[in-house]
Amino acid sequence: MTPLPQMFADWFAAKGWSIHPHQQQMLDRADDAALLLIAPTGGGKTLAGFLPTLAELAEGDHEGLHTLYISPLKALATDIKRNLRTPVEEMGLDIRIEDRTGDTSATQKKRQRADPPHILLTTPESLALLTSYEDAQRMFAGLKRVIVDEIHALAESKRGDQMFLALSRLQGLRPDLKRVGLSATVEDPAAIAHLLARHPDPCDILHADPGPAPDIQMLVTDEAPPWSGSGGKYAIPAVLEQVKKHKTTLIFHNTRAQAELYFHNIWLANDEGLPIGIHHGSLDRQQREKVEQAMVDGQLKAIVCTGTLDLGIDWGDVDLIIQVGAPKNVKRLVQRIGRANHRYNAPSKALLVPANRFEVVECVAALDAVKAGALDGDPRGPGPRDALCQHILIVACAGPFCADALYNEVTSTGAYSTLTRPDFDACLDFCATGGYALRAYDQWKRLQQRPDGHWQLRDPRSAQRIRMNIGTIQDTDTLKVRFKGRGGKPLGEIEEGFAATLTPGDTFLIGGQIVRYDSLREMTVQVTRDAAKKPKIATFMGTKFATSTQLSHRIIEMFQQDTWPALPPHTAEWLSLQRKVSRLPEPGRLLIESFPHDNRIHTAVYGFAGRNAMQTLGLLLTKRMEETGLNPLGFLATDYATLIWGLDKITDPAPLFDIDALRNGLDTWLAGNAVMKRTFRASATIAGLIERNLPSNRKTGRQATFSSDILYDTLAKYDPDHLMLHITRQEAMRGLVDFGRIEEMCARIGNRIDLIEHDRITPLAAPLMLEVGRVPIKGLAEEKLLAEEAERLMTTAGLPPEPKRKDWRVPF
Amino acid sequence: MNTCDLSxxxxxxKALGSGALLWPDQNLLCVSDLHLGKAERIARRSGMQLPPYETRDTLTRLVSDLDKTGARTVVCLGDSFDDLTAARSLPEDERLWITRLQAGRRWVWIExxxxxxxxxxGGTHLAELPIGSVTFRHIAKPGASGEISGHYHPKATLPTRGRAITRxxxxxxxxxxxxPAYGTYTGGLRSHDSTLSRLMRPDAAAIMTGARPVxxxxxxGAL
Structure with a gap:
């Protein structure tokens, strides 16, 4: 056993703490090449990760950078800096700790490269940027350890893939580099260890005591939740009661829009003026920092927030988590409640507030799943090649490289360990020449081979552009919102698509305030304060979150009961009503409901096959409907159902579900649908085919830019075998599902399809109406609508057009 | 062929759904803002390597319109090439293609x-082309009348009961x-933009392109 240095032992003793077993183990195994620690939040996990570093640095003879700490969130890096400085200062250690994120000033960043601190806290994007500099070798010269925090969150995304690729670079510079991963409880720790290790070296896993089981319950209210809706407004009095009873409460929402609305509503009901703040990613940085500081200082009783507060941030004395709306992913829920009450031996406490009655059912099923320990998760498949293309460009920025050596380095990364040499070479060719069948860019290659066989940037000045496009997060184009007037206070950002729907005078919510849209100046939305009680425009576009629950079968089982004693009476009544006016879905049958709403025919298909399969089904069904002249306009998919809207009614569903016709459609639909185009845009940006729409580029005027859809269509038409199309197809399939699940569903239901026509929304369909993630279908319906509207407008002789505006929800 | 009659x-x-304009009495087809060679210019200036197929796509659509209309006079209303270097850098087969299209036709390049x-x-190079009471030029002149111009790449958004449609x-x-711009790699300026709102009279109409121009x-107004 490695003894704790005396100075540390004294410090622990002075605090009245004793070292946790897993902290001691981390110290004992400080020399492991790679080590993964699985521990609940609040278990001293971060300190466990840093103890070996602090012990080594306490000896005082290390020069330069010693440990690199990488976390998925900027806020987390800042937070860890604060928490780490406490022991360092109290023990009087001479250790320099700094963070480096997108928020760090240019001067500070420059200084850090010349004179790096002992411990640098950063994010995957900032790390990738660091490895792109020619002086990376010098900056990382003394590096001994890398700590990857919240590795379970990074493991699920391209940000993680990018970070692991950057790690392979660092390992190339520093062969003895030690890797440490810190993770919350996950279903498959070995999969994460595989990502962390230098392939094919092993990576051991340490399990900390998971602590007492979490205490999660559904909040019981006197008031019944509505049929439809996602706000959870009905429960505000009950939530305020809970806030009063606890020290600090975090109130989580699934989307920013919901958080804004809820914050507005909770203040309308907050008669006692409890200090409640709001925090989400669209708010201006200054405003976020103000809330974060107030929370650290213990000034807030509650914070209404979204996932930006989601990852292990140890702020203040949070002793209650409230989740409004059903958690879309049970695993995330359990990780989230790690935030509450992180004294290690007290159970974490969380309350679920279902926003509608379907979510009551979902919450009950989710709680059963937590009790049964059935955390869900999807395997991610091999590393994405768009991130690899970006990595190759980053490597080229740092200096000439040898393709063989880079291939070996890349395949030492877990996610890319199965990457073939031809696939790697195709990515390299794409980076160098664009990879087109028509070799048009010989004169304008990005990378060229030197006489010694090494690759380098043809034009060194291109490094700057490549660096500006580093990152894998797909930002939608946003516009800043400010109060009108010189130096107006910045409020936050809204999506450009939402801004385009605003007319001067419209009011909307941002940062908990109602503001009136005034004008657009130099890509900034100017607003004025508005005293209105109710914002005119309900919400801005919700962030699309991945839903991956496997709760479907639990729910459909629940539907089969004659009565529902486990559910609150209002929800049991709702199910009874559905059974009375329509039916409840059954295993072995397929329920389809059709009803008019909002001038369009809606069709709900309750397939209960999981979101990916329902999304694929939506694409296939709308394609079949387009072929048979039913004029579909769009659809959305949830774990349970696909909701399609269009101009005409389905009268005979059986032919639509003809498995052979669906299968025939599969090959062609992939080419033209909106999901592919959306994916293409994301992958093409990551791979460096197109550049991020930076605000500085946008000021030059709209007619200069054109849609990435045009590039997709052109490529598909003239170069169908191009690498980007292969990547797009592969990446789109991650969000979809192989045809097997659909075939299975069709075999299961056979011809047992129940089509119920109703004159209005049914109880079961109501919750679907507010789901996000709508996919538009641009087919014949569009021509029909255009002709219809044009005729209407032109017969209104001579009058200027006064197009009817609907309350804005989604822009299609 | 679906067209929309204008005067x-x-x-x-006649406005064609493709964005070309036909003047039957003159047997004349007008297309604007082809921006041929745009991918080359972007690669030259920024290093971005867009799919280098926009010139052949634009020409393919132009061939189809020429076949359908049988026009003997073609007016390219300016910004036919993304810049002069792009014009010189077109691959040999695309240069020959343009030459073939010009054979047997009167061809006017407006600057x-x-x-x-x-x-x-080949063809005639002009700053502007007057025919009868109509003048073709690239950028609209305030106060002009009987003027056909391009330059702004206008697009229009129409809210319908299904969704808002932009063309x-x-x-x-x-x-x-x-x-409207005819080239494949061209974006658009919304008719809501103040430049276009100021340029056009209050009673102006928009003809939205597509399978059936309307x-x-x-x-x-709005944004």
């Missing part, structure tokens, strides 16, 4: 701000017609 300064015109100088292709569009009033009052 400007006594000339009977645009992207291609202000002489280019090496490249012709804008027309009693004085002028502004053509005429609506020009959408303006």
């Amino acid at each position: 400007l300064a006594g000339a009977a015109l 645009g701000n992207h291609d202000p100088g002489p280019i090496e292709f 490249p569009a012709f804008l027309i009033d009693s004085d002028r017609l502004v053509m 005429q609506v009052p020009m959408p303006r």
Whole structure:
């Protein structure tokens, strides 16, 4: 056993703490090449990760950078800096700790490269940027350890893939580099260890005591939740009661829009003026920092927030988590409640507030799943090649490289360990020449081979552009919102698509305030304060979150009961009503409901096959409907159902579900649908085919830019075998599902399809109406609508057009 | 062929769904803002390597319109090439293709701000082209009448009961017609933009391109 240095032992003793077993183990195994620690939040996990570093640095003879700490969130890096400085200062250690994120000033960043601190806290994007500099070798010269925090969150995304690729670079510079991963409880720790290790070296896993089981319950209210809706407004009095009873409460929402609305509503009901703040990613940085500081200082009783507060941030004395709306992913829920009450031996406490009655059912099923320990998760498949293309460009920025050596380095990364040499070479060719069948860019290659066989940037000045496009997060184009007037206070950002729907005078919510849209100046939305009680425009576009629950079968089982004693009476009544006016879905049958709403025919298909399969089904069904002249306009998919809207009614569903016709459609639909185009845009940006729409580029005027859809269509038409199309197809399939699940569903239901026509929304369909993630279908319906509207407008002789505006929800 | 009939300064015109304009009495087809060679120019200037197929796609659509209309006069209304170097750098087969299209036709290149100088292709090079009471030029002149121009790449958004639909569009009033961009790699300027709202009279109409071109009052206001 490695003894704790005396100075540390004294410090622990002075605090009245004793070292946790897993902290001691981390110290004992400080020399492991790679080590993964699985521990609940609040278990001293971060300190466990840093103890070996602090012990080594306490000896005082290390020069330069010693440990690199990488976390998925900027806020987390800042937070860890604060928490780490406490022991360092109290023990009087001479250790320099700094963070480096997108928020760090240019001067500070420059200084850090010349004179790096002992411990640098950063994010995957900032790390990738660091490895792109020619002086990376010098900056990382003394590096001994890398700590990857919240590795379970990074493991699920391209940000993680990018970070692991950057790690392979660092390992190339520093062969003895030690890797440490810190993770919350996950279903498959070995999969994460595989990502962390230098392939094919092993990576051991340490399990900390998971602590007492979490205490999660559904909040019981006197008031019944509505049929439809996602706000959870009905429960505000009950939530305020809970806030009063606890020290600090975090109130989580699934989307920013919901958080804004809820914050507005909770203040309308907050008669006692409890200090409640709001925090989400669209708010201006200054405003976020103000809330974060107030929370650290213990000034807030509650914070209404979204996932930006989601990852292990140890702020203040949070002793209650409230989740409004059903958690879309049970695993995330359990990780989230790690935030509450992180004294290690007290159970974490969380309350679920279902926003509608379907979510009551979902919450009950989710709680059963937590009790049964059935955390869900999807395997991610091999590393994405768009991130690899970006990595190759980053490597080229740092200096000439040898393709063989880079291939070996890349395949030492877990996610890319199965990457073939031809696939790697195709990515390299794409980076160098664009990879087109028509070799048009010989004169304008990005990378060229030197006489010694090494690759380098043809034009060194291109490094700057490549660096500006580093990152894998797909930002939608946003516009800043400010109060009108010189130096107006910045409020936050809204999506450009939402801004385009605003007319001067419209009011909307941002940062908990109602503001009136005034004008657009130099890509900034100017607003004025508005005293209105109710914002005119309900919400801005919700962030699309991945839903991956496997709760479907639990729910459909629940539907089969004659009565529902486990559910609150209002929800049991709702199910009874559905059974009375329509039916409840059954295993072995397929329920389809059709009803008019909002001038369009809606069709709900309750397939209960999981979101990916329902999304694929939506694409296939709308394609079949387009072929048979039913004029579909769009659809959305949830774990349970696909909701399609269009101009005409389905009268005979059986032919639509003809498995052979669906299968025939599969090959062609992939080419033209909106999901592919959306994916293409994301992958093409990551791979460096197109550049991020930076605000500085946008000021030059709209007619200069054109849609990435045009590039997709052109490529598909003239170069169908191009690498980007292969990547797009592969990446789109991650969000979809192989045809097997659909075939299975069709075999299961056979011809047992129940089509119920109703004159209005049914109880079961109501919750679907507010789901996000709508996919538009641009087919014949569009021509029909255009002709219809044009005729209407032109017969209104001579009058200027006064197009009817609907309350804005989604822009299609 | 679906077209939309228009009238400007006594000339009977037809807007095609592709964004081309036909003047049957003159057997004349007008296309604006082809921006040929745009991918090359972007690669040269920024290093981005867009799919280098936009010139052949634009020409393929132009061939189809020429076949359908049988036009003997072609007016390219400026910004036909993304810049003069792009015009010189077109691959040999695409240069020959343009030459073949020109054979047996009267071909007029109007100068645009992207291609202000002489280019090496045959045909007539003009700053503007008057025919009867109509004048073709690249950028609209305030106060002009009977004018057909391009430059702005107008597009229009129409809210319908299903969704808002955005398409490249012709804008027309009693004085002028502004053509949509014909080139494959071209974006658009919304008719709501103050530049276009100021240029066009209050009673202007927009013809939205697509499988069936449709005429609506020009959408303006909002953003």
